Amino acid sequence: xxxxxxxIVTVAxxxxxxxxxxxxxxxTLRLVFxxxxxxxxxxxxxxxxxxxxxxxxxxxxxxxxxxxxxxPLTAAxxxxxxxxxxxxxxxxxxxxxxxxxxxYRNNGYTxxxxxxxxxxxxxxxxxxxxxxxxxEVVGKxxxxxxxxxxxxxxxxxxxxxxxxxxxxxxxxxxxxxxxxASSGYISLxxxxxxxxxxxxxxxxxxxxxxxxxxxxxxxxxxxxNAAIGRAWTLISKNLGNAGIPGETYMGDxxxxxxxxxxxxxxNEEASPWEPFHVQHGFKxxxxxxxxxxxxxxxxxxVGKGSGVGGTPHFDKQYVDLFYTFTGFxxxxxxxxxxxxxxxxxxxxxxxxxxxxxxxxxxxxTAKEYRDRNWSYLFEYGQALKGVExxxxxYKLPDDTVIPKFPHPDRxxxxxxxxxxxxxxxxxxxxxxxxxxxDKWM
Amino acid sequence: MKxxxxxxxxxxxxxxxxxxGTNVAARENAAxxxxxxxxxxxxxxxxxxxxPATTLLPMAPRRPRFSSLEGKTIYMVDIGFNNGxxxxxxxxxxxxxxxxxxxxxxxxxxxxxxxxxxxxxxxxKAANAAVIMGVGH
Numbered sequence: 001x002x003x004x005x006x007x008i009v010t011v012a013x014x015x016x017x018x019x020x021x022x023x024x025x026x027x028t029l030r031l032v033f034x035x036x037x038x039x040x041x042x043x044x045x046x047x048x049x050x051x052x053x054x055x056x057x058x059x060x061x062x063x064x065x066x067x068x069x070x071x072p073l074t075a076a077x078x079x080x081x082x083x084x085x086x087x088x089x090x091x092x093x094x095x096x097x098x099x100x101x102x103x104y105r106n107n108g109y110t111x112x113x114x115x116x117x118x119x120x121x122x123x124x125x126x127x128x129x130x131x132x133x134x135x136e137v138v139g140k141x142x143x144x145x146x147x148x149x150x151x152x153x154x155x156x157x158x159x160x161x162x163x164x165x166x167x168x169x170x171x172x173x174x175x176x177x178x179x180x181a182s183s184g185y186i187s188l189x190x191x192x193x194x195x196x197x198x199x200x201x202x203x204x205x206x207x208x209x210x211x212x213x214x215x216x217x218x219x220x221x222x223x224x225n226a227a228i229g230r231a232w233t234l235i236s237k238n239l240g241n242a243g244i245p246g247e248t249y250m251g252d253x254x255x256x257x258x259x260x261x262x263x264x265x266x267n268e269e270a271s272p273w274e275p276f277h278v279q280h281g282f283k284x285x286x287x288x289x290x291x292x293x294x295x296x297x298x299x300x301x302v303g304k305g306s307g308v309g310g311t312p313h314f315d316k317q318y319v320d321l322f323y324t325f326t327g328f329x330x331x332x333x334x335x336x337x338x339x340x341x342x343x344x345x346x347x348x349x350x351x352x353x354x355x356x357x358x359x360x361x362x363x364x365t366a367k368e369y370r371d372r373n374w375s376y377l378f379e380y381g382q383a384l385k386g387v388e389x390x391x392x393x394y395k396l397p398d399d400t401v402i403p404k405f406p407h408p409d410r411x412x413x414x415x416x417x418x419x420x421x422x423x424x425x426x427x428x429x430x431x432x433x434x435x436x437x438d439k440w441m
Numbered sequence: 442m443k444x445x446x447x448x449x450x451x452x453x454x455x456x457x458x459x460x461x462g463t464n465v466a467a468r469e470n471a472a473x474x475x476x477x478x479x480x481x482x483x484x485x486x487x488x489x490x491x492x493p494a495t496t497l498l499p500m501a502p503r504r505p506r507f508s509s510l511e512g513k514t515i516y517m518v519d520i521g522f523n524n525g526x527x528x529x530x531x532x533x534x535x536x537x538x539x540x541x542x543x544x545x546x547x548x549x550x551x552x553x554x555x556x557x558x559x560x561x562x563x564x565x566k567a568a569n570a571a572v573i574m575g576v577g578h
Contacts, residue, residue: 001562001572002501008528008575025498039523039578046524046531062535069515069571070507077500087489094482109488118486141490147555155490162488192578239490373523377554381521384551 006068010036011055015246016190023151028076030068032061091120104166108244111233111259115166126161129174130440134158139182141240143248144190150248155181155239163238167231172209173224176201176289177231178440181239183433185291187232187261188242194251196296198262198332198429199232200414202277203287205437206265213265215418218334218425229260255296262297262427264414270337271415272344273351280434287437292412294329294429312422314339315346315357321426322362322404326374330410330430331358338422340415351413359408367398379406507571514544514570518561520554522577529575546570 009017011033021029033056034049041049054061095103100117104110116122127134136157144150160181164174180199187197201211212222220226237243243258251258268275268284277288298321322331333354335343348354369375370393383390389406396402405411412431417424507513515536517529526549533545550558554577565572 001566003562003565004507004571006571006573008573010576010578012578023495025496026500027497028500034528034576037578038525038528038576041524041527043527043531046528047534049528050531050535062532062539065532065573066510069573070509072508073500073502079497080499081497083495083497085492085495087492088487090487092485092487094484096482100483100485104485104488117483118488119483120486123486144555147553149555151493153490153492159488159490162486166488234488238488241490241492376523377521381550381552381554381556384549 004069006030006032006065008032008034008065010034010038012036013250014056016248016250019247020150028074030071031056032064032068033057034061109234109238110166111230111237115234116168118162118165122165123158123161126165126169126171126174127158129161129171130157130178132157132178132440134161138178139184141181141184141186141236141242143186143188143236143240143242143244145186146184150190151241153239153241155235159239160235163234164227164231167227167234168223169227169231170223173228173231175287175437175440176205176209176224176228177235179289179435179437180228180232180291181235182440183289183291183435185293185432186236186240186242188236188240188249188258189293190242190248190250192250192252193295194253194255195293196255196257196262196429197232198257198264198292198427199228200264200266200276200290200292201228201287201437202266202268202275202282202290203437204285205287206268211265213267213416214270215420217265217267217416217418218262225263225265226260229263232261232263233258257296262292262429264292264334264416266414267337267416267418270340270417270419272340272349273413273415276412276414277434279351280431282434282436288434289437290434291432292332292427292429293432294332294427295326297334297425297427297429298324299425312339312342313346314343314422314424315348315354315361318424318426319358319361322358325404325426325428326372327364327369327403327405327410328374328378329428330405330412331362332427332429332431333358333411333413334416334425334427335413336417336422336424337415337419339424342422354413355408355411358411359403359405362404363401364404365398366393366396366400366402369393369402510540510543510571512542514546514568516561516565516568516570516572517545517547518572518574519547519549520574520577521549522554525576529573532573550574 014033017031033054035055054064134157137154140152140154142150142152160177164177189195209224211224241248243249266275278284282288318333325331379390383394393402410430519525519529536543536545
């Protein structure tokens with residue numbers, strides 16, 4: 001910008017900021033730090049921050065600010081050149097399986113559970129699961145996702161295969177893993193908000209891989225569901241450099257879904273509606289993975305629809321469950337097949353009709369919307385740019401009733417489960433993109 | 442009806458391998474011995490991807506060049522994290538008390554926190570001003 005600038009960050013992010021500045025080619029960036037947090041502090045407390053020391057340097061904070069804006073450039077500030085980072089050799093020294101387990105774990109390559117050692121033979125076997133060349137570049141992943149806040153790493157088919165071996169995957173899972181990796185969705189995002197990610201599998205490959213969409217579909221009851229989910233975490237760590245606490249991962253308490261993520265397999269056979277991938281323009285016989293992200297999954301087993309006696313009203317039950325959700329991340333209904341059938345008999349003969357009901361009936365006041373941290377952080381800035389509906393929502397009187405979700409496309413429905421009990425689950429997740437698995441066969 | 446012996450044994454809470462006879466047990470023992478062989482060594486492959494090279498960006502000569510802030514204008518740019526506006530207002534208060542010749546202007550950056558705001562940067566440049574940008578969280 002060529003404008004004298006002083007970035008100020010709270011000290012909880014000191015290490016991450018300095019490292020990121022260096023990776024962006026500005027190792028001498030004049031960062032100033034305040035105590036942590038700024039959030040929730042009164043004006044008097046923040047006045048004390050301003051008049052106190054920079055906790056990183058122990059010097060007066062305002063002295064540091066003035067210095068950042070006025071000190072002449074040093075030789076280090078003017079340095080040019082290129083730094084090529086190294087991630088070590090392609091192969092590690094031969095060692096016993098026990099020592100290698102420790103080596104991979106101590107170097108941060110694992111999820112802290114035992115892995116399959118990725119020997120050349122095992123990786124070659126894994127590569128038989130795709131026709132793509134091992135050296136083909138699959139894509140890029142960055143620990144901060146699409147925000148461009150952290151650098152993106154490239155990776156090849158072979159890199160994906162190595163991580164697939166470590167996770168306990170089988171060669172036939174490779175097309176699914178390559179599709180997930182190529183989507184650019186990282187499952188361990190750097191955000192402080194304990195985010196989680198999901199991948200929904202549709203198409204005939206579900207049966208071919210013996211994936212579980214029925215009883216216990218979200219539990220540890222199928223190798224493909226488990227290994228694909230685990231591999232995505234290792235891919236995120238190793239191919240996107242994600243998941244290094246304090247450096248590339250800042251989630252306050254983390255999220256248990258991060259171990260194997262939310263791997264969803266739609267029970268297309270038990271669903272009275274179109275499969276999710278067909279809703280999004282694919283043919284039924286195509287194999288597709290759809291990417292989701294958000295704050296997490298919550299219990300949906302309570303509510304009006306599951307009451308004793310009378311006609312169930314699952315539609316109203318789900319609106320109840322969406323109340324605490326942030327509209328920013330939308331809603332993903334994991335609709336149990338008995339519930340889906342009941343909703344169809346109630347008149348919702350398409351998922352779109354049910355989504356329309358959710359959109360119109362999940363509401364909030366303009367004040368409730370504007371008081372939410374997520375609205376202020378992500379959507380007020382959009383409102384300032386004139387992006388709708390946020391620009392209008394920020395001008396409405398406090399008591400105006402508006403939709404919770406800014407657009408119906410923030411709401412998704414997937415039929416899943418084994419028809420043993422009409423209990424659905426809901427996630428504060430929204431759909432990002434859907435990509436072809438067949439392309440990676 | 443064909444009975445699946447493995448499933449039947451599992452349903453009874455028994456391991457099919459244990460009840461399949463001594464041959465299986467012997468095979469497992471042999472396999473365990475082989476895998477725990479003291480000298481067995483493996484070569485593992487590196488699972489890391491390819492980080493980008495870093496191009497060092499020299500700090501550009503500043504226009505204007507500030508040797509002091511006296512009489513200058515500073516934009517206090519709020520990137521949108523909660524309470525950042527209150528913090529920046531307290532900083533404005535500090536300048537008013539301690540460096541009254543400095544003019545401070547508070548602005549909320551348009552777009553999400555990681556998004557660029559070229560219109561604002563152009564405005565600041567045209568005003569020959571400096572920037573204090575913050576603050577999360």
